[in-house]
Amino acid sequence: MAARTDEIAPGATSLAAAGLPPLVLEAKDALALVGSNALSVASASLAHRRTALVAARADLVAALTLEAIGANLSPLGATVLAARPHPGQQVSGRRIREVLADGDLAQGVRPTASLQDPISVRTVPQVHGALLDQLDDLERLLDVELSCAPDNPFLDVDTGAFISNGNFSITGIAVAFDALRIGLAHVAQLAERRVAILVRQLRQGVPLVGQVQHVTSATGYVTPLILAQTASALVAQVKHSATPISLSGTTVGDGIEDHASLAYPSIRLTEVALDHVERLFAVEALLAVTVIAVQTRTRPCRLAGPVQRLRQAIVDVTRRSQTTAEVVDWVVEALRREQRGDDLAEMRAPVTPPPVSWFDRDVARHDQLH
Numbered sequence: 001m002a003a004r005t006d007e008i009a010p011g012a013t014s015l016a017a018a019g020l021p022p023l024v025l026e027a028k029d030a031l032a033l034v035g036s037n038a039l040s041v042a043s044a045s046l047a048h049r050r051t052a053l054v055a056a057r058a059d060l061v062a063a064l065t066l067e068a069i070g071a072n073l074s075p076l077g078a079t080v081l082a083a084r085p086h087p088g089q090q091v092s093g094r095r096i097r098e099v100l101a102d103g104d105l106a107q108g109v110r111p112t113a114s115l116q117d118p119i120s121v122r123t124v125p126q127v128h129g130a131l132l133d134q135l136d137d138l139e140r141l142l143d144v145e146l147s148c149a150p151d152n153p154f155l156d157v158d159t160g161a162f163i164s165n166g167n168f169s170i171t172g173i174a175v176a177f178d179a180l181r182i183g184l185a186h187v188a189q190l191a192e193r194r195v196a197i198l199v200r201q202l203r204q205g206v207p208l209v210g211q212v213q214h215v216t217s218a219t220g221y222v223t224p225l226i227l228a229q230t231a232s233a234l235v236a237q238v239k240h241s242a243t244p245i246s247l248s249g250t251t252v253g254d255g256i257e258d259h260a261s262l263a264y265p266s267i268r269l270t271e272v273a274l275d276h277v278e279r280l281f282a283v284e285a286l287l288a289v290t291v292i293a294v295q296t297r298t299r300p301c302r303l304a305g306p307v308q309r310l311r312q313a314i315v316d317v318t319r320r321s322q323t324t325a326e327v328v329d330w331v332v333e334a335l336r337r338e339q340r341g342d343d344l345a346e347m348r349a350p351v352t353p354p355p356v357s358w359f360d361r362d363v364a365r366h367d368q369l370h
Helices: 011-018 029-034 037-069 078-082 087-100 124-147 171-203 208-219 224-241 263-298 305-318 324-338 358-369
Strands: 154-156 161-163
Touching (some): 037 087, 037 263, 087 305, 171 224
16 A cells, blocks of 8 residues: 555655665665765765866956956066966966956056055955865865775775774865865955955945946946945855864764764855855956946946956846846856856755654644644
8 A cells, every 4th residue: 555645654665655666785885875975075076166166257257357447467467476386376367367368458558547456456366376276185185085995894805804994084075175165265355355446436426326327227226335235244154154164073972973074064064155155256246347337438448358248248137137136146147157168067066955853744744734
């Protein structure tokens, strides 16, 4: 007899009702089902890929802002960055130079606005590069984890001995993702400070009514001050998530399981931080496009090709929006689509559903009956 959907039934009964044969486990299958390492390593690999995409997006959005404010581009030069040859900052600087290469600002046709810009502008390759170096270290760690045998007990094939061990511990992944969120937080801090620079340009000497009128033509009724407050809230959440979670475990299992890496919670918290960072980049890009729109009315100039494409993509999507939240969401998607040269979809692990408690079942059953 088929089990009712509102009752708990043995697994065999439920499988039979669904017409599914029971799974026959083979060697190591049971351990994989009850252990969390496979889930953690797989989720870590997806989160690593997504972070790499977001890091590339960070360079693209920063380049958009540099173009908008007429930044001094000399700190991005290959020679000056090579004087401190960390691999990450070389990559970040090169990507930004490539984005800006064919515009009037990079060609020297448009004068720079100042001799020395704020730190959030002139240290972009260094701060973004630190995150890229972290990603390189994490990739090497994941290469090992994806190719190893973390079994306990371990079977020594040569001697036939089973050896009790601790290779199941993935503390390295937990610590790496705790550190990765700190790197993301520094990138977010720079973005929020650049947002403040853009807002200052839009608000300088312009009353609130004028600000609304300026922005309406470019982005659809989003005032700079509202976006600045949004950026402040987002960066606060990213910084809060940077607190290490891998040190928060407790002893379980009567003192035998007396250490847990908490790798999976660390990975999931990183996914949340990435969501906030992407929305922060959308706010920065939205304001940068608005600054460019205001400036080009009086001082037309030739924008770099990638900047112009991104600007047009943002203007197109904001015309379809009805609320500030929709504007930001559409810009997030526009930034993802504009990330050329990458044929992979946005990488992220599926959200794990929360466990269903007896209380939840009782409430659901009560609602069905009444």
